[in-house]
Amino acid sequence: MDVGCFFGLVCVVIFGNFVPQAAGIRRISPYNPRNPTDLAGKIDYKTFYFKQQVDHFGFENTDTYQQRYLLADQFWDKNEGPIFLYTGNEGDITWFCNNTGFLWDIAPEFKALLIFAEHRYYGLSMPYGSESYKDAHHLNYLTSEQALADFGSLITSLKSSLPGAKNSPVVAFGGSYGGMLASWFRLKYPNVVVGSLAASAPIFEFSELTNCEAYMSTATKPYVKASPTCADNIRQSWADINKVGSTGAGRQSLSSMFRLCKPLANVEDVADFKSWLSDTWGNLAMVNYPYPASFLEPLPAWPIKKACGSLSSPLTGQPLLEGIFEAVSLYYNYTGQAKCLDINQQGTASLGDKGWGYQACTEMVQAICADGKSDMFEPFSWNFTSYAAGCSKNWHFPLTPRPDWGPLVYWSRNLKAASNIIFSNGLLDPWSTSGVLKSISPTLVAIVIPEGAHHLDLRSSNPADPTDVVAARTQEKKIIQGWISDYWKNFK
Amino acid sequence: MDVGCFFGLVCVVIFGNFVPQAAGIRRISPYNPRNPTDLAGKIDYKTFYFKQQVDHFGFENTDTYQQRYLLADQFWDKNEGPIFLYTGNEGDITWFCNNTGFLWDIAPEFKALLIFAEHRYYGLSMPYGSESYKDAHHLNYLTSEQALADFGSLITSLKSSLPGAKNSPVVAFGGSYGGMLASWFRLKYPNVVVGSLAASAPIFEFSELTNCEAYMSTATKPYVKASPTCADNIRQSWADINKVGSTGAGRQSLSSMFRLCKPLANVEDVADFKSWLSDTWGNLAMVNYPYPASFLEPLPAWPIKKACGSLSSPLTGQPLLEGIFEAVSLYYNYTGQAKCLDINQQGTASLGDKGWGYQACTEMVQAICADGKSDMFEPFSWNFTSYAAGCSKNWHFPLTPRPDWGPLVYWSRNLKAASNIIFSNGLLDPWSTSGVLKSISPTLVAIVIPEGAHHLDLRSSNPADPTDVVAARTQEKKIIQGWISDYWKNFK
Numbered sequence: 001m002d003v004g005c006f007f008g009l010v011c012v013v014i015f016g017n018f019v020p021q022a023a024g025i026r027r028i029s030p031y032n033p034r035n036p037t038d039l040a041g042k043i044d045y046k047t048f049y050f051k052q053q054v055d056h057f058g059f060e061n062t063d064t065y066q067q068r069y070l071l072a073d074q075f076w077d078k079n080e081g082p083i084f085l086y087t088g089n090e091g092d093i094t095w096f097c098n099n100t101g102f103l104w105d106i107a108p109e110f111k112a113l114l115i116f117a118e119h120r121y122y123g124l125s126m127p128y129g130s131e132s133y134k135d136a137h138h139l140n141y142l143t144s145e146q147a148l149a150d151f152g153s154l155i156t157s158l159k160s161s162l163p164g165a166k167n168s169p170v171v172a173f174g175g176s177y178g179g180m181l182a183s184w185f186r187l188k189y190p191n192v193v194v195g196s197l198a199a200s201a202p203i204f205e206f207s208e209l210t211n212c213e214a215y216m217s218t219a220t221k222p223y224v225k226a227s228p229t230c231a232d233n234i235r236q237s238w239a240d241i242n243k244v245g246s247t248g249a250g251r252q253s254l255s256s257m258f259r260l261c262k263p264l265a266n267v268e269d270v271a272d273f274k275s276w277l278s279d280t281w282g283n284l285a286m287v288n289y290p291y292p293a294s295f296l297e298p299l300p301a302w303p304i305k306k307a308c309g310s311l312s313s314p315l316t317g318q319p320l321l322e323g324i325f326e327a328v329s330l331y332y333n334y335t336g337q338a339k340c341l342d343i344n345q346q347g348t349a350s351l352g353d354k355g356w357g358y359q360a361c362t363e364m365v366q367a368i369c370a371d372g373k374s375d376m377f378e379p380f381s382w383n384f385t386s387y388a389a390g391c392s393k394n395w396h397f398p399l400t401p402r403p404d405w406g407p408l409v410y411w412s413r414n415l416k417a418a419s420n421i422i423f424s425n426g427l428l429d430p431w432s433t434s435g436v437l438k439s440i441s442p443t444l445v446a447i448v449i450p451e452g453a454h455h456l457d458l459r460s461s462n463p464a465d466p467t468d469v470v471a472a473r474t475q476e477k478k479i480i481q482g483w484i485s486d487y488w489k490n491f492k
Numbered sequence: 493m494d495v496g497c498f499f500g501l502v503c504v505v506i507f508g509n510f511v512p513q514a515a516g517i518r519r520i521s522p523y524n525p526r527n528p529t530d531l532a533g534k535i536d537y538k539t540f541y542f543k544q545q546v547d548h549f550g551f552e553n554t555d556t557y558q559q560r561y562l563l564a565d566q567f568w569d570k571n572e573g574p575i576f577l578y579t580g581n582e583g584d585i586t587w588f589c590n591n592t593g594f595l596w597d598i599a600p601e602f603k604a605l606l607i608f609a610e611h612r613y614y615g616l617s618m619p620y621g622s623e624s625y626k627d628a629h630h631l632n633y634l635t636s637e638q639a640l641a642d643f644g645s646l647i648t649s650l651k652s653s654l655p656g657a658k659n660s661p662v663v664a665f666g667g668s669y670g671g672m673l674a675s676w677f678r679l680k681y682p683n684v685v686v687g688s689l690a691a692s693a694p695i696f697e698f699s700e701l702t703n704c705e706a707y708m709s710t711a712t713k714p715y716v717k718a719s720p721t722c723a724d725n726i727r728q729s730w731a732d733i734n735k736v737g738s739t740g741a742g743r744q745s746l747s748s749m750f751r752l753c754k755p756l757a758n759v760e761d762v763a764d765f766k767s768w769l770s771d772t773w774g775n776l777a778m779v780n781y782p783y784p785a786s787f788l789e790p791l792p793a794w795p796i797k798k799a800c801g802s803l804s805s806p807l808t809g810q811p812l813l814e815g816i817f818e819a820v821s822l823y824y825n826y827t828g829q830a831k832c833l834d835i836n837q838q839g840t841a842s843l844g845d846k847g848w849g850y851q852a853c854t855e856m857v858q859a860i861c862a863d864g865k866s867d868m869f870e871p872f873s874w875n876f877t878s879y880a881a882g883c884s885k886n887w888h889f890p891l892t893p894r895p896d897w898g899p900l901v902y903w904s905r906n907l908k909a910a911s912n913i914i915f916s917n918g919l920l921d922p923w924s925t926s927g928v929l930k931s932i933s934p935t936l937v938a939i940v941i942p943e944g945a946h947h948l949d950l951r952s953s954n955p956a957d958p959t960d961v962v963a964a965r966t967q968e969k970k971i972i973q974g975w976i977s978d979y980w981k982n983f984k
Contacts (some may be wrong), residue, residue, distance in 0.1 A: 053894070056897065057637055058549070059854040139552070143549060146549070156896070189903075190903065190906075191903035281973075373546065404648070412682040419909055456968050
């Protein structure tokens with residue numbers, strides 16, 4: 001059975017034989033001028049590059065590379081202003097910068113220096129240029145530990161070289177995988193960072209820490225909330241697709257109904273088609289924002305409610321499939337410009353996909369499964385052996401995921417020894433179940449945003465924001481202010 | 493000028509041109525039957541091997557190796573007893589086991605399981621067997637970060653496989669570099685370890701954190717305490733050695749007087765000779781124990797006092813040099829068995845030296861210098877460039893030390909975010925100045941032992957123990973008991 005596997009900002013189709021994410025699809029538009037909430041052109045920063053060790057953890061390889069970072073100092077009070085660092089995740093840092101309006105909103109009142117640091121192997125921060133993804137050797141330095149060491153080295157260097165920065169307290173921010181990095185940065189380098197805001201960071205998604213069902217069942221909830229019938233229709237659709245897709249004529253009919261760029265030729269294509277649909281439902285849940293936005297695709301406000309419009313009464317057969325087509329069209333063709341829908345659609349920043357695919361095949365092993373009951377997806381199980389075999393097959397070199405490593409190095413569910421981290425999660429977000437939803441200690445604070453999708457709190461303030469995200473941001477600012485005050489109080 | 497450079501249990505001569513430690517001398521006797529405080533033969537443990545990843549931080553190299561560990565479960569109460577882990581340092585783990593009597597003393601009352609884990613690249617834990625030290629590639633995995641990951645993986649695995657161990661709280665112990673590792677283990681893996689006793693751990697010895705003068709001036713203090721004249725005589729000796737050593741006849745006379753196995757042929761040899769003397773004074777300070785012991789060499793109680801016997805009145809010229817000879821003879825020939833003294837003497841576990849030499853040339857960059865005023869050594873300065881050049885020269889492959897890395901990854905002097913670490917230091921120990929001598933918080937406790945040399949508190953209880961080390965051990969046990977109680981209190 002197929003597995004639709006998602007992560008954070010990168011959406012991926014995994015094929016029937018568990019070929020992992022590197023074969024995946026990315027549907028990110030790095031910059032979309034039609035997006036009213038995209039900040040590109042409205043914000044001002046400078047771009048710099050910092051010489052980093054390719055390998056922080058060994059001394060044989062002395063290569064260095066240029067890490068990109070963006071810097072905005074127009075709000076900064078060098079005497080008392082903090083440094084706000086965005087710990088870049090699996091994509092072009094300018095895109096994260098443009099979609100993290102919260103930092104731009106609060107920088108003036110905090111008089112903060114903003115730094116957005118790109119994650120190695122993404123965007124323009126390629127350790128080996130166009131050869132970075134060439135083989136096992138060139139990819140060997142794509143790990144979260146190396147990325148955290150990059151952030152630590154960058155900040156340490158900037159603090160010693162940037163006039164005024166020497167004593168500035170640093171606060172880390174990140175969303176999704178970037179949020180995981182922000183929280184891990186505080187775990188591993190509290191000498192560098194006084195606290196971290198980890199927004200929608202599914203830090204418990206490691207296969208051994210969370211039930212594999214978590215993602216799919218949580219992704220189902222906003223559909224049930226929009227309309228229980230909508231979720232039932234989607235649950236029903238898999239059988240109807242299988243039925244229609246089992247014959248040549250049926251596949252032709254499906255291809256035509258869904259206006260697929262490339263017709264479904266066989267049952268393997270039908271499996272890919274279902275994975276692509278699964279992906280779409282998950283993506284839609286992640287970006288179920290209360291106002292028109294274009295985070296993954298240009299979409300209207302509350303897109304799930306809208307998508308469910310065509311699935312609000314019990315359907316089956318041809319009418320059900322037509323309803324499904326209408327719903328996915330909202331996601332892929334809201335602007336009406338798409339000539340056809342491409343189930344193997346590749347985004348504009350394909351390296352981002354490849355990178356996350358590699359990470360998912362090494363240390364970021366996230367188990368996903370579905371039972372079709374607590375969720376609306378076609379049932380499939382999690383099988384690590386098949387998954388691991390798929391990794392090597394897909395990458396064309398031996399690649400063995402190590403599912404135990406992430407939980408060991410990032411403290412599993414035993415975070416009590418940490419401090420000064422905010423874990424915010426929107427309950428509409430499929431990843432929220434793998435996040436920290438209850439405060440662990442007075443300094444490890446969980447903020448739950450019932451009406452929030454994937455790191456809504458990191459986005460710019462918007463008149464359509466639900467009150468709970470407004471309250472979350474207020475609480476976040478207060479806590480961050482507390483970290484900064486404490487820092488200066490203890491400063492000698 | 494020469495630099496005598498020491499670390500922990502490994503003593504090293506660095507030559508005049510700053511060739512670093514790998515060329516060094518090790519004077520450790522792994523097991524000495526004449527040593528009344530060595531526990532070999534008196535304690536009972538089993539030896540096991542655990543399959544470890546050679547590279548925890550990358551996925552290209554999938555090699556594994558067998559890490560040795562010693563296990564003693566005869567005191568262990570599986571229901572409530574803790575696990576005491578010794579985080580092995582730069583040498584054979586059986587030797588540390590035999591010289592860490594404190595753990596054997598307290599295991600029965602704590603009903604603890606004892607585990608002594610060997611550090612990779614030392615003892616029998618060779619990632620690539622006899623090729624481990626072959627070249628830059630094979631040595632690439634000799635880092636403290638990899639060693640900590642080994643400890644974490646070992647403990648995690650044992651807790652899941654050893655019946656009764658699943659819920660046992662783990663406390664880490666270590667002395668010298670092993671103490672640094674114990675403290676860093678708590679910083680980086682508090683999910684694995686509830687607390688750490690870091691005995692005589694000079695965690696601030698990194699070149700950028702401590703004045704390079706620290707070691708030499710602290711090494712001088714016990715000599716001054718034994719007899720100010722003794723220290724003055726040693727300070728005076730360098731000029732006399734230089735004078736005598738500047739001529740062939742003088743070198744011959746020196747060689748004969750010091751019964752050197754190999755005569756000093758030229759001024760370079762004289763430089764090595766002085767380094768060897770410097771080493772000796774430092775070593776003697778480290779093992780200035782209150783009872784006869786054989787940690788580095790077989791020695792009487794309070795060996796500095798004894799060595800200073802021949803240097804207690806102001807001397808110069810020939811009588812001074814004779815006094816110096818008598819003093820070093822105490823160190824090298826207390827048993828009277830040595831036929832000659834070898835300034836290039838190699839210990840029985842030379843890999844330990846080589847390993848530390850590599851670590852000192854990569855991440856463990858410890859600056860040492862002397863001014864001849866606050867200390868009794870011949871003045872020399874610290875020069876990183878020369879040091880780094882010496883590393884590559886000595887290892888016959890490019891090897892660039894990275895002095896910034898250690899402070900970054902191990903939190904520099906900014907440890908406030910940590911918890912549950914005891915830093916104990918004996919003030920007689922030359923390394924104490926680079927340790928934590930003041931408590932940082934209620935859970936980061938400094939214990940100072942005025943009459944203690946290098947991790948005296950980790951040794952077996954002895955009737956000749958000064959009261960302050962007895963008190964230190966009592967306090968340590970109480971704090972450790974508190975960690976364990978807290979663990980069970982919060983256990984769900």
